[in-house]
Structures are given as C-alpha cells and as structure tokens.
Amino acid sequence: MQSPACARPPRRSAGKQAAILAAAAELAGRHGYAAVSIEAVAAKAGVAKQTIYRWWPTKPALFVDVYTGLIDRAALTGAGPDAGTRLTGLLRELFRLYRTTPAARVLAGLIGAAAADPAARAAVRSGLVLGRADIVAVAVAPAGRGLGDPDPDTVTGVAVALVWQQAILDPDGFTDARAGTIAAQALAAGACPTDPGSP
Amino acid sequence: MQSPACARPPRRSAGKQAAILAAAAELAGRHGYAAVSIEAVAAKAGVAKQTIYRWWPTKPALFVDVYTGLIDRAALTGAGPDAGTRLTGLLRELFRLYRTTPAARVLAGLIGAAAADPAARAAVRSGLVLGRADIVAVAVAPAGRGLGDPDPDTVTGVAVALVWQQAILDPDGFTDARAGTIAAQALAAGACPTDPGSP
Amino acid sequence: MQSPACARPPRRSAGKQAAILAAAAELAGRHGYAAVSIEAVAAKAGVAKQTIYRWWPTKPALFVDVYTGLIDRAALTGAGPDAGTRLTGLLRELFRLYRTTPAARVLAGLIGAAAADPAARAAVRSGLVLGRADIVAVAVAPAGRGLGDPDPDTVTGVAVALVWQQAILDPDGFTDARAGTIAAQALAAGACPTDPGSP
Amino acid sequence: MQSPACARPPRRSAGKQAAILAAAAELAGRHGYAAVSIEAVAAKAGVAKQTIYRWWPTKPALFVDVYTGLIDRAALTGAGPDAGTRLTGLLRELFRLYRTTPAARVLAGLIGAAAADPAARAAVRSGLVLGRADIVAVAVAPAGRGLGDPDPDTVTGVAVALVWQQAILDPDGFTDARAGTIAAQALAAGACPTDPGSP
DNA sequence: TCGTAATCGAGACGGTACGTCCCGTCTTTTC
DNA sequence: GAAAAGACGGGACGTACCGTCTCGATTACGA
Numbered sequence: 044m045q046s047p048a049c050a051r052p053p054r055r056s057a058g059k060q061a062a063i064l065a066a067a068a069e070l071a072g073r074h075g076y077a078a079v080s081i082e083a084v085a086a087k088a089g090v091a092k093q094t095i096y097r098w099w100p101t102k103p104a105l106f107v108d109v110y111t112g113l114i115d116r117a118a119l120t121g122a123g124p125d126a127g128t129r130l131t132g133l134l135r136e137l138f139r140l141y142r143t144t145p146a147a148r149v150l151a152g153l154i155g156a157a158a159a160d161p162a163a164r165a166a167v168r169s170g171l172v173l174g175r176a177d178i179v180a181v182a183v184a185p186a187g188r189g190l191g192d193p194d195p196d197t198v199t200g201v202a203v204a205l206v207w208q209q210a211i212l213d214p215d216g217f218t219d220a221r222a223g224t225i226a227a228q229a230l231a232a233g234a235c236p237t238d239p240g241s242p
Numbered sequence: 243m244q245s246p247a248c249a250r251p252p253r254r255s256a257g258k259q260a261a262i263l264a265a266a267a268e269l270a271g272r273h274g275y276a277a278v279s280i281e282a283v284a285a286k287a288g289v290a291k292q293t294i295y296r297w298w299p300t301k302p303a304l305f306v307d308v309y310t311g312l313i314d315r316a317a318l319t320g321a322g323p324d325a326g327t328r329l330t331g332l333l334r335e336l337f338r339l340y341r342t343t344p345a346a347r348v349l350a351g352l353i354g355a356a357a358a359d360p361a362a363r364a365a366v367r368s369g370l371v372l373g374r375a376d377i378v379a380v381a382v383a384p385a386g387r388g389l390g391d392p393d394p395d396t397v398t399g400v401a402v403a404l405v406w407q408q409a410i411l412d413p414d415g416f417t418d419a420r421a422g423t424i425a426a427q428a429l430a431a432g433a434c435p436t437d438p439g440s441p
Numbered sequence: 442m443q444s445p446a447c448a449r450p451p452r453r454s455a456g457k458q459a460a461i462l463a464a465a466a467e468l469a470g471r472h473g474y475a476a477v478s479i480e481a482v483a484a485k486a487g488v489a490k491q492t493i494y495r496w497w498p499t500k501p502a503l504f505v506d507v508y509t510g511l512i513d514r515a516a517l518t519g520a521g522p523d524a525g526t527r528l529t530g531l532l533r534e535l536f537r538l539y540r541t542t543p544a545a546r547v548l549a550g551l552i553g554a555a556a557a558d559p560a561a562r563a564a565v566r567s568g569l570v571l572g573r574a575d576i577v578a579v580a581v582a583p584a585g586r587g588l589g590d591p592d593p594d595t596v597t598g599v600a601v602a603l604v605w606q607q608a609i610l611d612p613d614g615f616t617d618a619r620a621g622t623i624a625a626q627a628l629a630a631g632a633c634p635t636d637p638g639s640p
Numbered sequence: 641m642q643s644p645a646c647a648r649p650p651r652r653s654a655g656k657q658a659a660i661l662a663a664a665a666e667l668a669g670r671h672g673y674a675a676v677s678i679e680a681v682a683a684k685a686g687v688a689k690q691t692i693y694r695w696w697p698t699k700p701a702l703f704v705d706v707y708t709g710l711i712d713r714a715a716l717t718g719a720g721p722d723a724g725t726r727l728t729g730l731l732r733e734l735f736r737l738y739r740t741t742p743a744a745r746v747l748a749g750l751i752g753a754a755a756a757d758p759a760a761r762a763a764v765r766s767g768l769v770l771g772r773a774d775i776v777a778v779a780v781a782p783a784g785r786g787l788g789d790p791d792p793d794t795v796t797g798v799a800v801a802l803v804w805q806q807a808i809l810d811p812d813g814f815t816d817a818r819a820g821t822i823a824a825q826a827l828a829a830g831a832c833p834t835d836p837g838s839p
Numbered sequence: 840t841c842g843t844a845a846t847c848g849a850g851a852c853g854g855t856a857c858g859t860c861c862c863g864t865c866t867t868t869t870c
Numbered sequence: 871g872a873a874a875a876g877a878c879g880g881g882a883c884g885t886a887c888c889g890t891c892t893c894g895a896t897t898a899c900g901a
Contacts, residue, residue: 059847077358080887091848096889151357158354158410159276168411201427204403207410211357212367228400228431255866255877279856290879295858457873475756478861489874494863549755556752556808557674566809599825602801609755609804610765626798630825653851677882688853693884842901852891858883865878870871 062088063095067109072145076106076152103156103163106149113146126193127230130202134222137206141217151210193233202229254297261287262294266308271344275305275351302355302362305348312345325392326429333401333421340409340416350409392432401428460486461493465507470543474504474550501554501561504547511544524591525628532600532620539608539615549608591631600627652695659685660692664706669742673703673749700753700760703746710743723790724827731799731819738807738814748807790830799826 066088070079081102085092099105120136123129141147156163205225209216265286269278280301284291298304319335322328340346355362404424408415464486468477479500483490497503512535521527539545554561603623607614663684667676678699682689696702717733720726738744753760802822806813 075358081889082887085848089848092850093890094847097846101889154410155354155357158350158357159274164411197427200407201400201404201431204407205400208399208403208406211353211406212363228396231433232400232427232431234430258878280858281856288879290881292859292880293878296877300858473756479863480861483874487874490876491864492873495873498863500862552808553752553755556748556755557672562809595825598805599798599802599829602805603798605805605808606797606801609751610761626794626829629831630798630829632828656852678884679882682853686853688855690854690885691852694851698884840901843899845896845898847894847896849893849895850891851893852889854888854890855886856888857886860881860883862880863878864880865876867875867877869874 059088059090059094060098063090063098063105064109064112066090067105068113068145068149071106071109071149071152075148077155081105101160101162103153103160103166106153106156107166110146110149110153113144113149114140126198127226130198130230131223131226134202134206134226135219138217138219138222141210141214147210147214147217150207151214154207154211193230195233198229198233201232202226205229258287258289258293259297262289262297262304263308263311266304267312267344267348270305270308270348270351274347276354280304300359300361300365302352302359302365305352305355306365309345309348309352312343312348313339325397326425329397329401329429330422330425333405333425334418336405337416337418337421340413346409346413346416349406350413353406353410392429394432397428397432400431401425404428457486457488457492458496461488461496461503462507462510465503466511466543466547469504469507469547469550473546475553479503499558499560501551501558502564504551504554505564508544508547508551511542511547512538524596525624528596528600528628529621529624532604532624533617535604536615536617536620539612545608545612545615548605549612552605552609591628593631596627596631599630600624603627656685656687656691657695660687660695660702661706661709664702665710665742665746668703668706668746668749672745674752678702698757698759698763700750700757700763703750703753704763707743707746707750710741710746711737723795724823727795727799727827728820728823731803731823732816734803735814735816735819738811744807744811744814747804748811751804751808790827792830795826795830798829799823802826 063084067079067084070083070087081095082092084105085095088095095105099108114137120133123132141150153163153167157167158164202225205228209221209225262283266278266283269282269286280294281291283304284294287294294304298307313336319332322331340349352362352366356366357363401424404427408420408424461482465477465482468481468485479493480490482503483493486493493503497506521530539548551561551565555565556562600623603626607619607623660681664676664681667680667684678692679689681702682692685692692702696705711734717730720729738747750760750764754764755761799822802825806818806822
C-alpha cells in the first residue's frame with residue numbers, strides 16, 4: 044500500500060514509517076489536515092523531515108497512506124441478505140471509522156488537495172477506499188445482476204459523491220442515519236435506468 | 243454579498259471591484275484557483291493588495307464572489323414540461339457556463355478550500371449557486387408535489403454532490419451527456435422514498 | 442511657531458490645531474513617537490487625517506510643533522550669578538519638562554526621524570529649542586565674553602549632544618544630577634581653547 | 641555576535657553571512673539605512689529573506705553587525721605620546737572609515753532606530769564600537785591616571801555624544817578637523833572635575 | 840572483523856504567499 | 871467651500887511552509 048519507490052526493501056524502515064503515519068494521523072485528528080505541516084509530523088514522529096520525503100513525494104501522498112492505513116485495517120464487510128442492507132451496513136462500518144479515527148478529516152483534506160493539485164488528484168483517485176469501486180460493488184451486486192438490479196457503478200458513484208460532500212461540509216456528521224440515507228439514495232439512483240423515461 | 247447594509251454605503255469603487263473580480267476570474271481560468279495569489283490578482287487588476295483585503299477577508303471569500311458573478315448573470319431557467327427535462331436543461335446551461343467560463347475551476351478550488359478551512363466552508367456553504375437549493379428545487383417541483391414526485395431536497399443534494407465530485411475529479415468533463423446522467427440519477431434518488439422498503 | 446504654509450489664515454482652524462497637537466502629545470507620551478500613527482492622532486483629535494496633512498507636511502513636522510509647544514510655553518530662564526549656575530538651572534528646568542511632559546520621548550523620536558529622513562533633519566535642526574543656540578548662549582554668556590569665559594557655541598554644542606544622547610539611550614534619565622553633570626562637562630569643554638596645548 | 645556556543649556549531653554558511661553583510665553595507669551606503677529593506681538586502685545577496693531572519697531577529701540587529709564588521713576590521717590604534725594626540729588620532733582613523741565606508745550612514749540609521757525601538761536601543765548600546773568605552777578609554781588613559789588626567793568615562797561619553805550628533809546631523813562632515821575639535825572638547829570636558837568648583 | 844555505503848537526524852536554504860501596518864494622496868459626501 | 875470620512879497605491883514588515891540540499895553520525899551489511 045505504501046509507495047516506497049525503493050526497488051530493494053529499505054534498510055532501516057522498521058518502525059519509522061509506522062511512527063510517521065501514526066504521527067500524521069494524530070495531528071490530522073487534532074488540528075485538521077491543512078493545519079498539519081510536514082515538519083510537525085516529523086517532529087512528532089521523532090524523525091527528520093527528509094525521512095518523510097524519502098518515502099512520500101508530497102504531503103497528499105503521505106496522507107493517502109494515512110487514510111488507507113486507517114481504513115484498510117478494518118474489514119468492511121457489509122453482510123446482509125439484500126443490496127440495501129449490505130450497503131447500509133458497509134457505510135455504517137465506514138462511518139464508525141470516520142467517527143473513531145481521524146479518517147474523515149484526512150479524507151476531507153485529501154479532497155481539498157485533489158481539487159488544488161493534479162498530482163494529488165491522481166493519488167486520491169486511485170488511493171481512497173471509496174474511490175475504488177470494488178468494495179461498494181461487492182456489497183451491491185455479489186449475486187450477479189438481475190434485470191431490476193441497480194447498476195453497481197452508479198451506486199458507487201453516487202455513494203462516493205455523497206460521502207465526499209459530507210466530508211467536506213460536515214466531517215462530524217457521519218451518523219448511522221446518514222449512512223442509511225446515503226445508501227437508499229445511491230441505490231435508488233442506481234436502480235433507475237440511465238436513459239430517462241422508464242418507470 | 244459584500245455590501246454591509248451600513249447607513250452610509252461604503253464608498254467602494256465599483257470599477258475597482260469589477261476589475262478585481264475580472265482579474266481573479268481570468269487568472270483562475272488560466273492557472274487554476276490554487277495557483278492564483280492575491281498579489282497576482284492585485285497586480286493584474288491594477289490595484290493595491292490592501293484594496294482587496296479591505297473588501298474580502300480571505301481568498302475564498304473573494305472567489306465566492308467571483309463564482310457567483312460568473313454564474314448569477316446567466317439566467318438558469320431550466321424550462322420544460324417535466325422535472326427531468328427541466329433539471330437536465332438547467333444542468334446543461336450550468337455546464338455550458340462551466341465550459342465557457344472559469345467557473346468550474348473556481349468551484350473546484352472553493353470546494354478544496356472549504357475542505358481545508360472552516361471559514362471557507364461557511365462561505366462556500368452559503369455562497370454557491372447550487373448550494374442554494376432554490377434553483378434546483380424550482381426546476382424540480384414548480385407545480386407542487388404529487389404523490390410520486392421526487393423530493394426536491396434529495397434531488398438537489400444528490401445533484402450538487404455529483405457536480406462537486408465532477409468539479410474536483412475532472413473539471414473539464416462538464417458535458418451535456420454528463421448533465422443528463424446527473425439529472426437522471428438525482429431524480430431517481432429523489433423519487434425513492436428515503437425510508438427503504440418500498441419498490 | 443506652527444507652519445501652516447497657508448498664506449491667508451485658515452478659515453476654521455480654531456481649536457483643531459490645538460486638539461491635534463494635544464492628541465499627538467498625549468499619544469506620544471503614552472506609546473512613544475514611533476508607535477503613534479497619524480491616523481491615531483486624527484482619531485483622538487476628532488479630526489480627519491487630511492486635516493493634519495493640510496497643515497503639516499509630514500509626521501516629523503507635526504511633532505516638531507508638538508515639541509516646541511511643550512517646551513516653549515515654559516520660560517526657560519536659567520537665572521544665576523555665573524554661567525555654571527545659569528546653565529545648570531536652565532537644564533534643570535528643561536529636564537523637569539522632560540519628566541513631566543512627553544517632550545523627551547518626542548525629542549528622541551524626532552532625532553530618530555532626523556537620522557532617517559533629510560526633511561526631518563532640516564526640521565529638527567531648526568525647530569528644536571536646544572537646537573537653537575540662543576537659549577543656551579544667553580545662559581552662558583549674557584555679560585559679554587571675558588578672556589577665560591567659555592565659548593558659547595562650544596558649550597551649546599556639547600550640551601545639546603549630551604542631551605540628545607540621553608534622550609536616545611535613556612529618555613527617563615533626565616534627573617537634576619544629570620543636568621549638573623551635563624552643564625559642568627559642557628562648560629569645561631567650552632572653557633578650553635579649541636586649539637589644544639594651552640592650560 | 642551571532643554565534644551561540646552550541647555544542648554543535650550552527651551550520652550557517654559563512655559565505656551567505658558575508659554576502660548578506662556586504663549587500664546590506666553596500667545598499668546602506670548607496671541609499672541610506674532607512675531606505676534599505678530586508679527584502680532588498682536578500683535580493684542583492686542572492687539569498688532568501690528568511691535566511692536573514694533566521695540569523696538576525698530585526699533590521700537593527702543586522703546592521704549592528706554590519707557596522708561592527710566595517711569598523712572592527714580596522715585597528716583603531718590611536719598611538720601617540722599624550723592623550724590628546726592619541727584621541728585625535730583615534731578619531732581621525734575612525735572618521736576615515738566613516739568617509740570611506742558606509743559606516744557613518746549605518747551608524748546614523750542605528751541611532752535613529754534606537755530612538756524608536758527599545759530592542760534596537762539595546763543592540764546599539766552594546767554593539768557599537770564607540771558605545772564600548774574601552775577603545776576610547778585605552779587611548780585616553782593607558783598609563784594610569786595622574787591627578788590632573790582626564791576622566792576616561794567622561795571623555796568617552798562626550799566624544800561619543802558628539803560623534804553621534806555629527807552622524808545624525810551631518811554624516812558627511814567627518815573631517816580631520818572635526819576629529820581634532822571633538823577630541824579637544826571631550827578631553828577638556830573630562831579634565832574638569834565633575835563636581836563644579838575647581839578651576 | 841572491518842570497511843563501505845546506506846540511512847537517518849538536524850536543520851539551512853531558495854522560494855512563494857500570506858495577512859498586517861502605515862504613509863501620504865485622492866475622492867466623495869456632508870454640513 | 872472646508873471638513874469628515876475613508877478609499878486608495880505603494881511598499882515593507884515578519885511569519886509560515888514547501889520541498890531540496892548538505893552535513894556528520896550511525897549502523898548494518900558484504901567482503
């Protein structure tokens with residue numbers, strides 16, 4: 044998941060990377076993504092600034108790893124009999140992480156960075172959990188797609204858009220109720236054929 | 243936006259204000275929101291930096307006015323016989339502005355700033371056209387709401403989220419086709435009752 | 442004493458000039474010359490900034506008038522039987538004004554301004570009481586000059602230099618003792634013929 | 641002056657420091673202390689502004705080092721058989737530096753800054769050559785003090801005051817003749833006992 | 840076992856932008 | 871028609887980070 048760009052495994056990267064990621068996560072949780080400087084992360088991690096830049100080319104790249112580190116370790120399963128239940132469950136698990144970790148603030152910051160910087164845009168595009176459709180898609184359509192089944196891509200797209208907007212406008216509003224609302228709206232959007240006119 | 247209802251109106255020079263907004267719009271269109279400094283705007287507008295800071299407290303506040311200036315002057319009507327047609331038309335008109343003006347890049351930058359800075363968040367929240375639900379709502383439900391009519395708030399929320407995501411990830415992708423897709427998905431999301439269970 | 446530069450007497454200058462000078466003196470006493478802005482003086486005097494600039498071309502020019510206003514109104518007499526007594530008395534009277542009015546801080550500020558700005562230099566040169574030799578000279582040599590009498594110009598020059606240095610380095614150190622010391626040193630310097638070698 | 645005795649010496653680049661001081665001296669010589677901005681010094685030295693602020697907290701602190709750099713490197717000896725000759729020689733050497741380097745203008749600027757700003761005051765107090773009595777004192781009383789010998793502190797004080805006044809009022813008037821006059825007056829002032837009464 | 844080379848801490852550095860302050864001039868409005 | 875109110879151009883300030891860079895000191899590996 045990390046992007047060390049080193050061909051050979053780095054000699055002495057043992058706990059440093061973890062310390063850096065932990066320091067970055069903690070500072071982001073406390074002060075917000077934008078208010079965290081690389082220098083502060085380095086100081087808190089007990090590491091030289093250059094050590095961070097050795098492994099991550101930019102600040103957003105570092106925080107993409109922070110984000111995935113916070114999210115990946117939780118198994119987002121989203122079990123349930125039907126797509127609605129599964130998606131709602133998935134979002135609830137995700138939102139619980141957003142409430143208990145700095146992930147939501149990191150996500151918001153990364154979206155902001157993506158808006159500003161094309162390089163960050165690419166990192167966000169490919170690096171964020173909900174940016175990768177697979178997790179949502181698995182939740183939505185594990186059993187093959189019937190005729191009336193929602194389109195997984197549309198569901199994913201709408202859900203991600205709503206989550207992002209939530210992260211930007213109100214990073215503290217990731218409640219269970221919101222999970223249900225987003226799941227319902229995403230599924231509804233996906234259920235409707237893209238070409239308008241049908242029931 | 244910036245005109246405090248003082249007893250004596252502020253003597254801000256109308257020409258200067260216009261020059262500042264025009265310069266900001268042009269630079270944002272050319273280099274992107276993030277790459278535009280207040281000093282550059284001042285230089286291009288032929289104005290002292292302090293003159294900008296006198297009227298707008300921060301860069302996002304300035305660009306909220308830039309954005310609304312670019313969008314407001316177009317009458318976004320969205321005429322048509324049914325909600326789908328009207329919303330699609332509205333978005334097409336909006337997207338045409340996004341293609342012909344720097345508005346999309348400004349929007350993306352503002353979203354990014356909102357993610358970073360609470361003050362910008364507030365400005366964005368209240369200042370952006372699509373942040374004000376009324377325009378979309380009017381397009382969606384001008385004739386009162388029937389039983390099967392979509393919920394205007396939901397439609398607005400989903401449409402705005404999708405537009406924002408588009409602006410962040412691909413500010414050049416505001417095509418007519420995308421307008422249709424977003425309209426359809428937003429309407430579908432709004433048509434489905436929020437409490438899950440019904441068809 | 443003021444330098445209005447208006448040929449005709451200004452129409453409505455009644456108490457405004459006094460208010461301006463009083464405000465400037467008070468602010469200089471409270472915050473020091475450098476920390477006083479013309480805007481602050483105008484605000485405290487209940488006057489528009491332009492009104493100050495109408496009568497005084499620059500900030501130092503204003504404060505030269507402030508200084509002379511504070512000093513002139515006191516009759517610096519320096520009575521006594523001999524030059525030493527007279528000069529000591531004169532300096533004691535002056536130093537009492539320095540202790541009871543903002544004059545010392547204004548003087549220090551003006552010297553600083555003179556060091557920076559040629560225009561201020563000229564104003565200081567001609568405007569300050571001790572810059573004009575007459576007062577000191579009168580104290581030193583009112584009865585004509587005998588053979589061993591001190592040279593008034595030298596006495597004045599040394600005394601002024603020592604007062605200035607005191608104002609710059611320690612504006613609160615204008616004590617009676619210091620007056621005596623300065624008087625003695627100035628007289629001694631003046632008593633000695635300029636060409637070295639004589640007793 | 642700026643070299644804290646850390647265990648590991650600060651890695652300040654000797655070349656940068658020299659370039660900064662040289663640029664500051666040159667600009668002060670050309671335009672005068674007050675007209676020199678830190679930005680201009682940085683630009684002329686080919687250095688980032690922050691690099692200056694890293695080592696000198698304020699503009700006066702920088703120019704104290706500029707001044708001492710201009711003066712210190714000259715051995716101000718003031719040799720001669722008697723105090724008068726030595727002091728005159730010392731001042732002539734100093735004044736020659738004032739004529740051939742920007743030191744006089746820097747000195748005048750620093751005095752002005754000291755008048756305005758307590759921090760500058762402290763820097764000037766301890767940093768200037770003639771502010772340190774030792775050089776003058778050595779010139780005046782190297783051979784112990786006889787009964788009629790001038791008081792070194794008084795001589796120093798009067799000489800410094802006269803030099804400062806000269807710097808402020810006429811930085812270009814540091815002639816050999818003026819050196820003789822100042823030396824004579826300072827010695828005469830010092831020769832007279834401070835308590836008045838003696839011949 | 841010991842060189843050798845990488846890794847790392849420390850932090851200086853060029854650069855860019857920030858937002859503030861005040862000067863002295865100009866413009867508008869009020870009395 | 872003078873004054874208040876205050877906008878304005880201009881320019882410097884001192885701060886904050888960015889991402890790059892140069893140092894030695896460590897330290898693990900390969901000879």
